[in-house]
Amino acid sequence: MAYAQTPKKTGLPREVLKWLQSLDLSFSPKNVRRDFSNGYLVAEIFSWYYPEDFTMHSYDNGTSLAAKLSNWAQIERFFTRQHIPLPKEVIDGTIHCKPGAAELLVQEIYSILTHRRLKTWLGGDVDFSDRGYQVQLPMVARSTASKAIKNNLRQSEMVAEPNINTIQGKIQAIVQRHLEDRRLERLQDPNSRGSLIRSRTSVHFKEMDRTLSY
Numbered sequence: 001m002a003y004a005q006t007p008k009k010t011g012l013p014r015e016v017l018k019w020l021q022s023l024d025l026s027f028s029p030k031n032v033r034r035d036f037s038n039g040y041l042v043a044e045i046f047s048w049y050y051p052e053d054f055t056m057h058s059y060d061n062g063t064s065l066a067a068k069l070s071n072w073a074q075i076e077r078f079f080t081r082q083h084i085p086l087p088k089e090v091i092d093g094t095i096h097c098k099p100g101a102a103e104l105l106v107q108e109i110y111s112i113l114t115h116r117r118l119k120t121w122l123g124g125d126v127d128f129s130d131r132g133y134q135v136q137l138p139m140v141a142r143s144t145a146s147k148a149i150k151n152n153l154r155q156s157e158m159v160a161e162p163n164i165n166t167i168q169g170k171i172q173a174i175v176q177r178h179l180e181d182r183r184l185e186r187l188q189d190p191n192s193r194g195s196l197i198r199s200r201t202s203v204h205f206k207e208m209d210r211t212l213s214y
Contacts, residue, residue: 012103013118016110023048026061036102037094038063039071042109046078049113053078068095084112 012020012032020029025044029035036042040061047054058074060067072095079086086108093101111117 012106015116015118016107019110019114020045020106032102032106033094033097033099036106037097038068039075039095042105043071043075045109045113046075050078050082053082086112 023045025041027035027041029041038061040059043054043059044056047056059071072091076091078084086105090101090105090108092098094105107118
């Protein structure tokens with residue numbers, strides 16, 4: 001499933017907020033990114049539509065990574081049984097509080113359960129990185145490769161993923177995207193001081209190992 005872009009502001013459309021209020025949830029979400037990350041509210045929402053599949057005493061409304069992973073494992077098993085097409089990258093982005101992920105998740109749940117599509121949704125690739133923010137900055141102020149890694153790879157992602165090769169793959173993807181952006185920068189403005197500085201930037205596996213050790 002693809003989306004035009006992640007929301008630029010933390011918030012939900014009015015129709016989605018009114019729908020959430022109508023469900024009489026145990027608490028009203030104030031911070032979408034934080035309040036949906038552990039999956040508790042997601043389970044509570046689905047319990048209104050599938051009461052036999054969701055018993056709320058099985059879910060922990062805690063903030064620990066263990067609580068999040070346990071809750072979401074149960075929810076994802078339900079999604080698989082019911083063939084509910086919520087993209088894995090949106091779920092993972094919500095767990096790890098990536099900007100825009102929880103907003104997309106809630107809007108997609110709204111569409112699935114109410115059979116209403118939101119007018120603002122178009123085609124495109126989902127992207128929970130800080131790329132959109134970086135391109136708005138002057139070239140000299142944009143992140144270095146090492147900063148890009150820290151900005152786009154959450155510590156909770158490294159804890160949740162036991163396979164170091166998977167983590168290194170994510171790091172390499174971030175670095176490759178960063179280098180591609182720098183290449184485009186130089187093409188657009190080859191005399192830019194920021195471009196000249198960043199043309200000499202590289203990330204070695206020693207630095208990657210240091211990132212993994214945080």
